[in-house]
Amino acid sequence: MDTSQYLEIFLDESKEHIQSLGDQLMVMEQEPENEDAINEIFRAAHSLKGMAGTMGYKRMQRLTHDMEDVFSEVRNGKMKVDSSLIDVLFQALDALEEYLQNIQETTEEGTNDNDSIINELNRFLKNEGKAKEAPPEKEKPSVSTEKNGKWQEIKLGESERHVMTEAVSQGNHVYGLTVYVQETCILKAARAFLVFKALEEFGEIVVSKPVTQDIEDEKFELDFSVYVVTKSPLEDLIDSVSAVSEIESVLGCEIDPDDMQVVHEEKAQMKEEVSTVSDTSAAKVPPASAGGTQPPVTTPAGNSSTAQKKAPGKPVVNRTVRVDIEKLDVLMNLVSELIIAKNSLVSASSNSEMANSAFNEQIEYLESVTTNLHESVMKVRMVPIESVVQKFPRMIRDLNKKLDKKMELYMSGEETELDRTVVDEIGDPLMHLLRNSADHGLEPNDVRVQRGKPEVGSIYLNAYQDGNNVVIEVADDGNGIDVQAIREKAIGRGTITADQAENMTSKEIIDLLFLPSFSTAKEVTEVSGRGVGLDVVKSKIEALGGDVDVKTELGVGSTFSIRLPLTLAIIQALMVEIGDEKYAISLGSIQTIEDIPPSEVKLVQNKEVIQLRGSVIPLVRLNHVLDIESVKNPEDNMVVVIVKKGDSQAGLVVDELMGQQEIVIKSLGKYINCSKIISGATILGDGEVALILDANALI
């Protein structure tokens, strides 16, 4: 049989287990006595080992096996958890992740044996292993009293009995096994398959109940039974079967097929059963008396109809569907097309004479449907940023050691959702910022104490939604950014002249940090300081349509805020006209629209500004920026669109306003070297192309 169809489940689950191992290890490090954590760790390691073994990944299995040994010692209280042990275990986790990576790419686990880690683990075992005579106690389900070995219910034909007799005469054992799947299990057939595969490694499955076909079609409830012929001891079989995930328990005992008596106190019962069942094929088997309370599930072999009724098990926990992201992309594109089509309808209806109220009503209805449809599709594509940020606590812990600084990461808003494509991209920039905070931001511990700050530095990662944007902040309570130092360095490097530096605000100076190859760390460390950090962060975030902002106070700390749009493909925009060209400005960045008489325009430092409700706002004449002849009479009042980016504002002077519209963002293609002020293009209702202005780049 082929395991490839289960590869995906294997990968997903392994990742989950590794993540939970990592999380729990962090807990263990804090509270070495936490029993819940060690139990959880043990469970995860055990399942990992089992799955790796079943899928035939021997190296991975070997590594997890040794990890499991260590956990088992810890669980039995024979070993103390210290940070050096946790270090090795984390290395082992990294190695496991590497295997998974390889498997994901090539379906092979790779050839790295990771012997050094294994040796290290064994060293820990030996050092602490004075009491290790007792082998690690496996999670071996002993024969429970609640459930019966239902293998007794299997009816045996002559031929099967013959096979078993034959096998025993050749020195094999015959075991009857009943496997109970967890109630929450969704892919029962897959689990059953893994169980079968595990058993087939030991010997031959003579007969199963329900029959193999029914098991494959998931036509069984929570248990199935098999007779196995093998040379191996029963314990091994039970061990390997219970290593399969989501298996509740395994019952089994040896059977003497000669007289079909069970080597068990239930022999008499068994024999009776076989004889009665063999001639009344549809008979329900009475529950075995010895077992006590038996679950009311009886699925006689000859009567699969009862099983069929209940069989298509309803997944209780998880009512979700996995969808390929590409399919969602297609859906999103179709919604985009629909919105374009709707826009053309709107524009056609406003032009034609025939427009009447009924027609307009329908168009408005269509408009609301497409907007809702777009929103729903967008929501489907949203995933919590949790998947990205959950690896950061571990990273900070590593940095703790590497930089020899004590620090703590506090995260909030992990559940904040963003478009899948954005979430995939923000991991690296966030990592850069966190590393920056840890390395440059936080002072060394002794300096902190001198300054009267808590010795342990704090780094915060907060995410929250703000209107149509999601804001992710990386903050620290460290030294803050030394504006004077940057100023001097920038002058020293010739980035700016001393004169320029005089006139620059602190904010402008701080923005220098985002220039390529500008690093202020006095020395290059392993963690950061190669001067490729912040400009990469900035360009990546800008490529996603967002922007980065810094707030800092010397001696108190700094905050980097990343602002990202909720969606990438479709936005609400204000359409404006300049000369005879049409441009779109994202509504998200627009604050107000003002009607300003030309007399109110003042000149400050040779730049045009206006005063609006107490604040001075620089004017940007779009016709100059975009090289267009304005058709407006310069005496007339100007239409000024006030846009904001963070705390700064600007007034964009346009000729006419055309109204608000939902637009689909299209790229201009890779051949055209677009200036930054154009962020894309869109297709209007009349089929014409209009360009989208990026207000952020104009400020």
Place this chain on the structure above:
Amino acid sequence: MEENLLETQEELELFQFIVVRLGDEQYGINIQYIDNIVRMQHITRVPKVQEYFKGVINLRGEVIPVMSIRIKMGLPVDEFTNSSRIIIIKMESGASIGVIVDEVREVVTLDDSCIEKVVYDAKEERQNFIRSVGKCNGGLISILDLTAVIGDKEGN
């Protein structure tokens, strides 16, 4: 690429070219890279881009940049007439681009004996875009090297 093929294969290789007119000269564009030929339509100007980009057009819901091959080759600026066409070119990389030509004449099939490689002369700019010359019906067709035409030589 084609030259290599010619050398390795004994049989005569056949190539199809679309013959277009730019000014008084005839140029050939290998048909395998041509996605579409559309009539002249409204081109939305894009400010602050390379001079030879006339702007973008909407082709069945896709936004496609359009360049003036005349400006790129240093010829006099285009005058759009009724016979002007935009040829949509799709290279292997997948992105489409439109080039404006004065007229689309015909499709010709040439075998490799009719195609002669021209000596590369970097002095004259337009020469850089011509890889070989095809002889057809007594006339000459300069075959455009699309990678060079589309590529951004200036690198800005």
